[in-house]
Amino acid sequence: MTDVLMAILVAGFTSGALYALATVGLSLVWGSMGMLNMAHAAMLTLGGYVAFTVITSLGLPIALGFAGAIVAGAVAGAILYFAIVRNLLKNDKSTFEANVMIATVGIGIALENAILLTYGGQPLKQPVSIAGTFRLGPLTLPWQNLMIIAVVVVMMVVVSLALGRTRMGRAIRATAQNRDAAQLMGVAVNRVYLQVLMLSGALAGICGVMVSSMTQLSPPLGNDPMLKAFIMCVVAGLGNLPGAVAAALGLALLESFVQYALGARWGFPSLLFVVIAVLIWRPSGLFGRAEIRRM
Amino acid sequence: MTETRPASRSSMSPSAKTDLAISLVLIAAAIALPFMVDSRYILGQIVLALFYATIASQWNLLFGFSGIFSLAQMAIFAFGGYATAMLCFYFGWNVWAALVPGALGAVLFSLVVGLACLRLTGVYVALLTLAIAQTMYLLIVTDTECFVMVGSVCRQFTGGAVGFARFGDLGTRALLRAQWLVGNYAIIAVLFAVTMVFTYAIVKSPIGLAFRALKDNPGYAVARGVNRFQAQLLVFGISAFFTGLAGGFYAAHFQAIGPGVLSMSQLMFIIAIVVVGGVGTFWGPLVGTVVLVLADELMRESGEFRTLGLGLIIALSVVLMPKGLVGRFGDLVHWLARRRASPDSKTAVSNIVQSPAPAGK
Numbered sequence: 001m002t003d004v005l006m007a008i009l010v011a012g013f014t015s016g017a018l019y020a021l022a023t024v025g026l027s028l029v030w031g032s033m034g035m036l037n038m039a040h041a042a043m044l045t046l047g048g049y050v051a052f053t054v055i056t057s058l059g060l061p062i063a064l065g066f067a068g069a070i071v072a073g074a075v076a077g078a079i080l081y082f083a084i085v086r087n088l089l090k091n092d093k094s095t096f097e098a099n100v101m102i103a104t105v106g107i108g109i110a111l112e113n114a115i116l117l118t119y120g121g122q123p124l125k126q127p128v129s130i131a132g133t134f135r136l137g138p139l140t141l142p143w144q145n146l147m148i149i150a151v152v153v154v155m156m157v158v159v160s161l162a163l164g165r166t167r168m169g170r171a172i173r174a175t176a177q178n179r180d181a182a183q184l185m186g187v188a189v190n191r192v193y194l195q196v197l198m199l200s201g202a203l204a205g206i207c208g209v210m211v212s213s214m215t216q217l218s219p220p221l222g223n224d225p226m227l228k229a230f231i232m233c234v235v236a237g238l239g240n241l242p243g244a245v246a247a248a249l250g251l252a253l254l255e256s257f258v259q260y261a262l263g264a265r266w267g268f269p270s271l272l273f274v275v276i277a278v279l280i281w282r283p284s285g286l287f288g289r290a291e292i293r294r295m
Numbered sequence: 296m297t298e299t300r301p302a303s304r305s306s307m308s309p310s311a312k313t314d315l316a317i318s319l320v321l322i323a324a325a326i327a328l329p330f331m332v333d334s335r336y337i338l339g340q341i342v343l344a345l346f347y348a349t350i351a352s353q354w355n356l357l358f359g360f361s362g363i364f365s366l367a368q369m370a371i372f373a374f375g376g377y378a379t380a381m382l383c384f385y386f387g388w389n390v391w392a393a394l395v396p397g398a399l400g401a402v403l404f405s406l407v408v409g410l411a412c413l414r415l416t417g418v419y420v421a422l423l424t425l426a427i428a429q430t431m432y433l434l435i436v437t438d439t440e441c442f443v444m445v446g447s448v449c450r451q452f453t454g455g456a457v458g459f460a461r462f463g464d465l466g467t468r469a470l471l472r473a474q475w476l477v478g479n480y481a482i483i484a485v486l487f488a489v490t491m492v493f494t495y496a497i498v499k500s501p502i503g504l505a506f507r508a509l510k511d512n513p514g515y516a517v518a519r520g521v522n523r524f525q526a527q528l529l530v531f532g533i534s535a536f537f538t539g540l541a542g543g544f545y546a547a548h549f550q551a552i553g554p555g556v557l558s559m560s561q562l563m564f565i566i567a568i569v570v571v572g573g574v575g576t577f578w579g580p581l582v583g584t585v586v587l588v589l590a591d592e593l594m595r596e597s598g599e600f601r602t603l604g605l606g607l608i609i610a611l612s613v614v615l616m617p618k619g620l621v622g623r624f625g626d627l628v629h630w631l632a633r634r635r636a637s638p639d640s641k642t643a644v645s646n647i648v649q650s651p652a653p654a655g656k
Contacts, residue, residue: 030418036418036421036422083610083614084610084613084614087614088613088614088617091617092617095617097417097418098358098364098417099613099617100613101364101418101421102566102570102609102613103609103610103613103614104610105563105566105606105609106563106567106605106606106607106608106609106610106611106613107606107610108606109559109560109563109602109603109605109606109609110602110603110605110606110607110610111606113600113602113603113606114603117599117600117603223559227425227426227429230422230425230426231422231423231426233422234419234422234423264437265433265434265437265438268429268430268433269430269433269434272426272427272430275423275426276411276423279411279414279415279419279423280411280414283414283415
């Protein structure tokens with residue numbers, strides 16, 4: 001019984017860590033610019049494939065594979081900013097929310113398909129993996145899962161330090177709180193947007209490497225974690241980073257329990273029911289504050 | 296165009312006249328079409344395009360006119376199709392008898408979805424409806440439990456990954472034999488026309504005004520006494536009826552329905568149609584359907600680049616033409632009017648520039 005429980009907990013925490021990373025990337029962009037990035041899933045996939053290319057095809061060490069994924073994600077974020085977001089921000093602000101979502105859906109499809117055309121549809125093995133298990137008293141923990149949790153914790157610390165301690169982070173938080181006021185205080189809001197998209201792209205790149213190391217590389221790789229990250233964002237209240245991490249861990253644990261108890265196909269529907277129940281109870285999310293809007 | 300509105304209050308407004316003229320031309324073209332098209336393939340694609348146009352017009356009613364960013368459109372379409380197919384398959388109903396109950400089932404489904412989602416606004420609605428649509432897809436595809444045995448083959452309640460087939464058709468094959476496709480074309484064209492007429496009536500009616508007010512300025516609309524939740528639930532149900540009905544006809548026309556209609560790419564195609572044609576414009580979905588189906592046919596030659604091209608078309612048209620082709624056409628008309636007016640008087644210029652785009656366009 002404890003074995004099963006441990007297995008569920010390990011699986012839940014691992015996927016929770018991955019979802020948290022994906023959710024934070026999404027939530028960061030939403031919180032600071034009011035933009036829902038539907039291309040995030042494809043950026044995740046891109047990171048996984050770039051790491052694969054660097055390590056397998058070029059024969060470079062694993063650390064460089066990670067670096068490649070980070071750079072690729074950041075570059076994708078920058079391209080997204082220059083090609084789409086910058087142009088849409090010029091238009092009426094009230095249409096931005098929907099337009100940017102539709103445009104990033106298009107970019108996401110195009111990017112996923114470009115990956116499919118480049119690498120083919122057959123699943124590939126991500127070389128970033130550590131074999132073996134680790135024994136701690138009665139517990140058996142695979143190194144792979146420990147590595148993922150460790151990487152995610154490190155990334156979370158890096159993100160929270162970057163947001164809390166640096167000049168850039170202060171500018172991002174200021175823009176998130178009040179874009180106009182930040183601009184009037186001399187924050188280059190457009191540069192903040194670029195930085196946020198690059199940061200979230202980099203997070204997506206790492207997340208892609210981690211997700212693919214658990215399963216396999218395939219072009220729709222990012223879609224499943226992304227869909228779950230979306231509903232976790234909704235539960236936590238979009239734009240709330242600590243809430244996003246908490247919701248990701250909680251829902252991932254719930255999912256792995258349900259998958260064990262009722263079978264794999266009920267995992268996602270159960271998450272959905274929880275989300276709907278939460279939203280009926282608290283329409284702006286568990287940790288989201290009800291927004292007071294001025295007309 | 297709109298500057299003559301006060302004078303024409305008693306009779307039809309100019310934009311309504313334009314809409315009527317466009318509809319008459321379209322009806323004439325629709326009647327002439329089967330006499331001019333010989334190829335079965337082309338006629339088949341046109342029927343498919345009519346389905347797309349019907350679904351897109353209903354999504355436009357939701358998103359373009361009422362500001363509800365629902366991504367459950369294909370789920371509601373599929374629900375209508377599945378309900379019709381299952382009524383025929385399990386109870387042996389005639390397809391024609393099952394169409395309206397199927398559509399009403401879709402309405403019921405949409406109201407449940409709406410009750411769960413429409414308390415929220417904006418992207419929250421989009422995310423939750425997307426999750427619901429994906430859940431429906433996953434539950435159907437992973438359904439492996441035997442429900443009934445057909446011959447020696449096990450059948451799942453939802454049809455599983457295969458879906459339903461051979462549950463009956465629209466009866467045109469028995470009636471018209473070789474010309475059955477023309478018969479189906481006529482039926483689907485009538486479905487599209489009826490849908491458009493109802494959509495027009497809704498958009499122009501007082502309740503349509505409420506829907507648009509909620510989209511343009513929710514705070515103001517609510518302050519003026521429009522009940523947001525009720526009005527949005529109503530438009531959700533109305534659009535679900537026609538979407539579900541289209542789903543039933545779709546299942547009947549192809550004599551099959553499967554989980555494929557729930558795929559992300561189908562949903563994106565519908566969104567692309569509305570975005571390219573013009574969000575919140577009455578003729579936008581039709582224009583978008585013509586353009587995108589043609590583009591899709593052209594890209595079929597280059598096979599594998601189809602999805603890539605579609606994605607880029609969506610992104611580019613949002614960036615380059617936020618109001619779609621119809622909106623761009625409106626800009627062109629304004630520009631021409633301004634050019635013609637500019638030598639005469641400066642006041643007329645500012646009048647035209649400030650007047651909003653014609654409502655019916």
